[in-house]
């Protein structure tokens with residue numbers, strides 16, 4: 001695919017970071033716009049990317065359950081988030097539970113070290 005312009009992604013949460021990572025895996029450049037810490041949200045506590053704002057459980061790892069299947073598909077597709085979750089895993093019974101600080105640090109570090117991704121700490125207020 002021939003793309004001269006980078007792909008713009010608004011929001012460095014779970015969706016945005018995975019999108020940027022997958023775009024980079026395909027050899028394309030992206031600009032990830034994240035408004036924190038310039039503008040805070042009521043839910044987020046840090047300026048890290050992929051901050052989990054709710055439960056630290058990514059749900060079941062028991063084979064043949066729907067949450068396991070979704071995660072397994074993501075793993076096979078080279079998901080950054082599932083790789084980070086594996087490194088940040090903490091005991092949680094049958095669930096994939098993570099240390100949320102370590103999880104977001106892993107993702108933030110991976111995104112920062114990917115030359116095809118530029119992170120811009122700014123709020124996007126309009127679409128050109």
Ligand SMILES: Cc1cc2nc3c(=O)[nH]c(=O)nc-3n(C[C@H](O)[C@H](O)[C@H](O)COP(=O)(O)OP(=O)(O)OC[C@H]3O[C@@H](n4cnc5c(N)ncnc54)[C@H](O)[C@@H]3O)c2cc1C
Pocket residue numbers: 010011012013014015016033034035036041043044050051052053054055122123124125
């Ligand atoms: C209290 C609470 C409980 C929740 N419980 C669950 C749960 O149990 N299970 C579950 O699956 N989900 C839960 N969620 C939802 C959870 O937030 C999402 O699953 C997950 O965070 C969605 O990821 P995301 O990337 O779409 O959004 P987010 O992780 O919120 O990422 C969005 C990012 O975009 C940035 N941003 C927003 N607007 C702009 C802009 N204009 N310019 C630049 N940057 C911008 C934000 O700063 C943020 O970093 C809960 C949410 C809340 C608030």
